[in-house]
Amino acid sequence: xxxxxxxxxxxxxxxxxxxxxxxxxxxxxxxxxxxxxxxxxxxxxxxxxxxxxxxxxxxxxxxxxxxxxxxxxxxxxxxxx
Numbered sequence: 526x527x528x529x530x531x532x533x534x535x536x537x538x539x540x541x542x543x544x545x546x547x548x549x550x551x552x553x554x555x556x557x558x559x560x561x562x563x564x565x566x567x568x569x570x571x572x573x574x575x576x577x578x579x580x581x582x583x584x585x586x587x588x589x590x591x592x593x594x595x596x597x598x599x600x601x602x603x604x605x606x
Contacts, residue, residue, distance in 0.1 A: 547593040558585050558601040 555561065562577055573589065580586030583603040588596050 547595065550596040550598060552598045552600055554600050554602065556601060558587055558599060561599060562587055 558577055562575070565573060565575065575587045575589055577585050577587050580598075580600050584601055585603075586598050586600040588598050590596055
């Protein structure tokens with residue numbers, strides 16, 4: 526399955542012991558970080574207003590923080606060419 530941002534990968538949550546702790550980080554690679562950013566801004570939700578910043582390897586990333594203080598690092602590689 527794909528979306529405008531790339532392949533869709535299900536994210537499964539678990540409350541089993543040692544499956545992760547609050548305050549962790551996940552790097553999610555997508556295409557179209559600006560489109561995702563625009564969609565979040567258009568939603569009008571005042572508590573989720575991330576910016577786009579430089580990321581690894583000359584890419585760009587946006588960091589979202591969930592209620593358990595986990596960081597979802599949404600990353601787009603620099604376009605080659």
